[in-house]
Amino acid sequence: TDGMTIAELAKKLHREPAEIVKKLFMMGIMATQNQSLDKETIELLATEYGIETEEKVQIDLTDFDTFFEQEPNEDNLVTRPATVTIMGHVDHGKTTLLDSLRETKVTEGEAGGITQHIGAYQVTENGKVITFLDTPGHAAFTTMRARGADVTDIAIIVVAADDGVMPQTVEAINHAKAAEVPIIVAVNKVDKPGANPDRVMQELTEHGLIPEDWGGDTIFVQISALLNKNLEDLLEMILLVAEVEELKADPKRLAIGTVIEARLDKSQGSIATLLVQEGTLHQGEPIVVGNTFGRVRTMTNDKGRRVQEAKPSTPVEITGLNGTPQAGDRFVVFKDEKTARQVGEARAIDATEAQRSVTNKVTLENLFDSL
Numbered sequence: 001t002d003g004m005t006i007a008e009l010a011k012k013l014h015r016e017p018a019e020i021v022k023k024l025f026m027m028g029i030m031a032t033q034n035q036s037l038d039k040e041t042i043e044l045l046a047t048e049y050g051i052e053t054e055e056k057v058q059i060d061l062t063d064f065d066t067f068f069e070q071e072p073n074e075d076n077l078v079t080r081p082a083t084v085t086i087m088g089h090v091d092h093g094k095t096t097l098l099d100s101l102r103e104t105k106v107t108e109g110e111a112g113g114i115t116q117h118i119g120a121y122q123v124t125e126n127g128k129v130i131t132f133l134d135t136p137g138h139a140a141f142t143t144m145r146a147r148g149a150d151v152t153d154i155a156i157i158v159v160a161a162d163d164g165v166m167p168q169t170v171e172a173i174n175h176a177k178a179a180e181v182p183i184i185v186a187v188n189k190v191d192k193p194g195a196n197p198d199r200v201m202q203e204l205t206e207h208g209l210i211p212e213d214w215g216g217d218t219i220f221v222q223i224s225a226l227l228n229k230n231l232e233d234l235l236e237m238i239l240l241v242a243e244v245e246e247l248k249a250d251p252k253r254l255a256i257g258t259v260i261e262a263r264l265d266k267s268q269g270s271i272a273t274l275l276v277q278e279g280t281l282h283q284g285e286p287i288v289v290g291n292t293f294g295r296v297r298t299m300t301n302d303k304g305r306r307v308q309e310a311k312p313s314t315p316v317e318i319t320g321l322n323g324t325p326q327a328g329d330r331f332v333v334f335k336d337e338k339t340a341r342q343v344g345e346a347r348a349i350d351a352t353e354a355q356r357s358v359t360n361k362v363t364l365e366n367l368f369d370s371l
């Protein structure tokens with residue numbers, strides 16, 4: 001469309017030219033019937049009349065929201081494992097719990113498998129898989145959320161029975177509530193002489209977490225992470241909550257997900273742990289991760305084994321990127337390498353420009369400073 005007079009446009013829109021002149025006037029544009037309109041104005045008018053313009057709106061591939069907000073194909077949806085984050089106050093036993101679960105559950109039946117610390121791991125209980133994020137503490141949780149990554153389905157709040165509810169316990173509860181994820185309370189260290197689980201439960205009622213026995217709906221499990229006590233119960237409760245949540249994903253679409261952690265390795269280059277959220281990630285696929293891109297060269301699971309594919313809720317370590325992304329960055333797989341490269345490069349430029357506009361903001365002071 002190369003410009004058009006109001007009279008011509010009126011004909012196409014089946015309107016009176018005077019009506020269009022009036023409409024334009026309402027939009028703050030003064031025009032006469034024989035005046036030629038530019039493309040922008042025509043498009044504006046077309047939208048006003050609810051008509052789609054000839055040119056299809058270009059989908060912005062660099063905006064990952066497009067991929068993450070895509071309507072699911074209901075026919076393809078299958079149940080996926082829950083992704084669980086463990087939070088709680090300092091020294092209440094988060095790391096011990098993660099380690100105990102990993103040691104008792106991951107290596108079981110994995111003869112010869114050496115567990116790798118890749119930032120997340122999976123355990124199997126009653127034939128069902130649970131994914132644990134291995135970076136405990138709210139720092140990781142909040143950083144991820146601040147970057148728009150909501151990967152946690154269930155939050156485990158660990159509270160030491162000999163210490164009770166502490167400031168970071170409350171913080172953790174607030175984070176979980178803000179993220180609208182279900183909470184399971186693990187009252188830990190019940191083996192200790194000074195342990196008082198009842199007091200913990202009492203204190204938590206003040207924060208809206210009321211045990212089922214007391215008429216509430218929060219699940220409490222009393223454990224000893226150190227002595228591996230009641231860990232099975234905890235896993236079963238996670239599975240129960242996961243079932244209620246009806247967590248589903250489409251393994252058939254192109255994969256999308258989030259970076260759990262990333263580092264630069266001297267010999268292998270950039271290594272990133274990705275959590276697949278939708279679709280299936282395959283070795284060799286073109287991928288954009290944050291502001292980096294490449295092809296998935298190698299894929300390794302949490303047991304240190306090479307794998308060819310990773311389904312939803314599965315963490316894998318990948319190599320093949322042209323740079324090191326950041327935890328919380330999102331990734332998108334593309335059909336062809338050319339698109340992945342274009343999108344990756346465009347995102348890198350956008351990021352650099354955004355950075356520059358932040359650091360080079362000219363103020364009166366720094367303007368004089370530089371003189």
Ligand code: GTP
Binds near residue numbers: 088089090136190223
């Ligand atoms: P930060 O990472 O520093 O926030 O601590 P954390 O929550 O990861 O606690 P961590 O697992 O490091 O445990 C702190 C201490 O408590 C360690 O000395 C553990 O051995 C001990 N501990 C953890 N769980 C238990 C338990 O169930 N019973 C007993 N008796 N000690 C435990």
Ligand code: MG
Binds near residue numbers: 095136
């Ligand atoms: Mg720790």
